[in-house]
Amino acid sequence: MKIFSKIMLVFMFLFLIVICVVEEEISSKSLFIVQNDCLRIENLTDGKENLQAMPITLAVDTLEYNWMNNESKLCYLTNHKSIQEIGVEIAKLKVYQQKNEIKEFNASLEAIKFYSKSYLHFMGASLHNVL
Amino acid sequence: MLTIVIRAILIYLVVLFVFRVMGKRQLGQMQPFELVLTLIIADLATIPMAEIGVPVLHGIIPLFTLVLLHFVFTLFSRWSTKFSMIISGKPVIVINPQGIDYKALKKLNVTIDDIFEAMRGLGYFSLEQVEYAIMETNGKISVLPKAEESPVTNKTMKFKVEASVIPVNIVSEGKVMKDNLNIAKIDEEFIKSFLRKNIGESAKIKNVLVMTIDKNGMVYLQMMNGSKKIFENVRRSA
Numbered sequence: 405m406k407i408f409s410k411i412m413l414v415f416m417f418l419f420l421i422v423i424c425v426v427e428e429e430i431s432s433k434s435l436f437i438v439q440n441d442c443l444r445i446e447n448l449t450d451g452k453e454n455l456q457a458m459p460i461t462l463a464v465d466t467l468e469y470n471w472m473n474n475e476s477k478l479c480y481l482t483n484h485k486s487i488q489e490i491g492v493e494i495a496k497l498k499v500y501q502q503k504n505e506i507k508e509f510n511a512s513l514e515a516i517k518f519y520s521k522s523y524l525h526f527m528g529a530s531l532h533n534v535l
Numbered sequence: 536m537l538t539i540v541i542r543a544i545l546i547y548l549v550v551l552f553v554f555r556v557m558g559k560r561q562l563g564q565m566q567p568f569e570l571v572l573t574l575i576i577a578d579l580a581t582i583p584m585a586e587i588g589v590p591v592l593h594g595i596i597p598l599f600t601l602v603l604l605h606f607v608f609t610l611f612s613r614w615s616t617k618f619s620m621i622i623s624g625k626p627v628i629v630i631n632p633q634g635i636d637y638k639a640l641k642k643l644n645v646t647i648d649d650i651f652e653a654m655r656g657l658g659y660f661s662l663e664q665v666e667y668a669i670m671e672t673n674g675k676i677s678v679l680p681k682a683e684e685s686p687v688t689n690k691t692m693k694f695k696v697e698a699s700v701i702p703v704n705i706v707s708e709g710k711v712m713k714d715n716l717n718i719a720k721i722d723e724e725f726i727k728s729f730l731r732k733n734i735g736e737s738a739k740i741k742n743v744l745v746m747t748i749d750k751n752g753m754v755y756l757q758m759m760n761g762s763k764k765i766f767e768n769v770r771r772s773a
Contacts, residue, residue: 408555408556409556412552412556413556413602413603413606416556416599416602416603417603419599420596420599420600420603423592423596479590480590480592481590481592482590483586483588483589483590483593484587484588484590485588
């Protein structure tokens, strides 16, 4: 076997390992950040009547900023269409916050938490995904 | 649109690279597992090319995985004849001195017409001309003709012939094949002086369509605007 093919096969093998590890790492890290941000917002809004308070605005902005950063990384690994719901829900969340619509705000927050959990299912390596 | 253009180029390069790593077998020479691999690769490559939402990695990762699998299968096939037989099958004799082996044909799902077609492709138009026909693992049929139908060779006629030599292509469409100069043990200066001597003072390498030389010193030369010329016993020193 030619040395070129041998080197390339080793390269491919290492590339596959690196990509699998990186995918696992990035996807779990990104989605855990989303979940943590959501929990933080939940704690801040718990029992509050005014969603326009500065700490809540900052927390929502942080959630949006973190997700936009992580989404761009995840797009290298996953179909963009499969992970767009979180972005849509964050946009809604911001509107509900500005309009001080608590019920809708909480529903949106729950949706983001749900999507971040479900994304973890199809992004990671599991028997469900394989089959 | 630019994204699709760049993606197409990228995937084309990856597929080209994958086929280079896999080797140079052509479609007709492929073993079943290689054929399957080629078909899947063709399909995989088109998905990320046209779908912008799908990351290019979704096309590249399965390609690399399949190439590695192919490499592992090839390796195992080399190590174990049994494994090779499971993956690629084994050659089957479909025509023997007793005639067509119908059982073998049925097993292989091959018709008599297929056998005739393959025989005709090899230049045998009658079953009487064939002693054995073997269906190879890549689907091709090899034929051993009867002794009286075999082509006459120098050996059978007991002719004494000189060993065959392969001519080396030293100029192709005006370009000197530098790697081949070493094989032919000549340099560019030799070509220039040869052209000056045999074609004319104004003859240039860029006007040569093809020039070959073999180890017996036979030179085949054709200029772009001329007909072929053959020179024998050419000495390699300029």
